[in-house]
Amino acid sequence: MLKEISENAKKLKAELLEFMDEYVYPNEPVFEEQLNSQESRWMIPPIIEELKAKAKAKGLWNLFLPDTEYGKGLSNYEYAHLCEIMGRSLIAPELFNCNAPDTGNMEVLLKYGTKEQKKQWLEPLLEGEIRSVFSMTEPAVASSDATNIQGSIVRDGDEYVINARKWWSTSAIDPRCKVAIVMGKTDPNAAPHKQQSMILVPFDSPGVEIKRALTVFGYDHAPNGHAEIHYNNVRVPVSNLLLGEGRGFEIAQGRLGPGRIHHCMRAIGAAERALELLVKRASSREAFQSRLIDKETVRADIAKSRIEIEQARLLTLHAANKIDQEGAKAARKEIAMIKIAVPQMSLHVIDRAIQVFGGAGVSDDFPLAAHWANARTLRIVDGPDAVHLRDIAKLEIREQM
Template sequence: MLKELSEKGKMLRKELIEFMDEEVYPNEEVYEEQLNAQESRWMIPPIVEELKAKAKSKGLWNLFIPDAELGAGLTNYEYAFLCEIMGRSLIAPEIFNCNAPDTGNMEVLIKYGTEEQKNKWLGSLLEGEIRSVFSMTEPDVASSDAKNIEGSIVRDGDEYVINAKKWWSSGAMDPRCKIAIVMGKTDPNAEGYKQQSMILVPFDTPGVEVKRFVPVFGYDHAPHGHAEVHYNNVRVPVSNMLLGEGRGFEIAQGRLGPGRIHHCMRAIGAAERALELLVTRANNREAFNSKLVDKDTIREQIAESRVEIEQARLLTLHAANKIDQEGAKAARKEIAMIKIAAPRVSLNVIDRAIEVYGGAGVSDDLPLAAHWANARTLRIVDGPDKVHLRDIAKLEIREQL
């Protein structure tokens, strides 16, 4: 049974829906036009900052932060409803300062950062003035098992020296990117989950080299982008270490639990928008002497989509509520389940909508193709399906035997 939203949650949801209708959807084409008209796609379209200012003025800002002094003061469960709405548009999360990887990086600083680290970086991130990077995945190892990560973080007096080759460092192409959280090994001889640490690296530090941007199914995701970044003998102060040596996995688990709720609810939002587009197209299109919406095959697709979306939403909200009540560690199985279910559902529904639109569905005239690419990528982001299936089975067997 769904819990009722608080009055604050209801109010923010209503205001967010209105803002999306009045400001975000009408400006999606403006965003693309401005992006394509610029000298470089890595420049920020002016409409982004305009919409951010409007969202901030209405209090639709940092909605993901449970601390009422820093953000909206919502639970994971309450924020999930808002996250779904933002997921309907690929440009929306940044407009409300609720975009990955900045959300996760801000959460890391809030939970684990020292006062010095917070004073230096957190304020600018909370204000949306700068962007950040999370550098974890490496091209030369199977990063689905994060113990494989080989990037090194070695202490040398009052500094750490970082040598690592990372990719899928989202946000690294953004000219506003100023800080990276880098994961690497501080002690290769420690027990498995104590080898890794996380450290803050200012992005203008000598030795930080953005080698190339990495497209997703041909999408460059400009001006945000994903990049291969090399850290070549990068030196940062010892004070940049997060939480302490050997605590990288502890930070990762604290970061990824809520983050997976965000990803999954956004995927459900994308599925809802795709279903709306499907029904609209089916109602306006005729083939073989009748409207598509009157054909049994189309009606079956609509029904299947509704069933799948409701299942995924309920499962994700259940996981969010369990995190609120018992913590991310206790909700491991539920988090793994939604990470599998939500992207699959999103892909199914978006694919059906693409089919009904035909050639238009795979073009950039509609958001469907970009949402599909995003949802397919989500089956790999934060761990591939096979890893989560393994974890679910392990936990299920442990509970029953």
């Protein structure tokens, strides 16, 4: 039996559902229309800031933060229920200031930032005034093993000099992007997991060069986007270092645990919406003298989808609850399990919906294709399936032996 969420969480959930129905779904086509009618796709459609203001005014803001000073005091388990709802729309998370990579970066600054770093970067991020980047992955190495990262962070007097080639830096092309958290090596001779550090790089620093925008199955994800960035002899003050030299992996682990819950719950929300669209479409279309909804194959797809969604949701909520009760380190196996199971489930369900929609399913007339492309990336981001399978097996063997 699922654990009850608090009255506060129930209230926020009800308000969030109402906001999605009243403002988000109706404005998805408005967003697309504004985005495509602007001089550049990298300008912010006005509807985004309008809806952010409405969400903020209603108190649906920074829901992901358990800190009562900045967030709503929700546990990971409670926020997971809200995160699923946001995942039903690709534009929704930003409207509530709950979008990646800003959520993870805000958590890093909240946990590990100095008073000055929080004042300069955390506060405007909390207000939704700026965007941020997390620069970790590199094109020249297999970044699934983060010890491979070659970007360098070298101290020179009162400054650090950063040289790195990074890619898949989400939000880098967003005109509101003002800061990056960059991971690189401060000591190549230290133990493998003590070589890396993280540092704050103002995005207007000399030497920060956006080389190109990257697409995902042809989607540019404008106006936020993903980019390849070169950091060429970028100099920042020593005070921009996060936590200390050699503590990059420590920060990464603190950042990734809750973030994987968020990714998975959003993927479950996308699957739920796909199943709803499948049922609605199948109810309204006929082929070979009967409605699609009456075909045995379609009904089997509906049944399989419901089973898989429920399994994925229960597993993810279990992982979220374990983080709350015992910490992210103790929930490492459960987090790895959902990171494999949920994106695959979401892909299966969305694919079934696409099949029922036919040609319309792979078009931009419906959100299915975009959700499928987004779900497919989740099998890579925050660690590919192979890495998580290795970790699950290692932890299972250790427990049994």
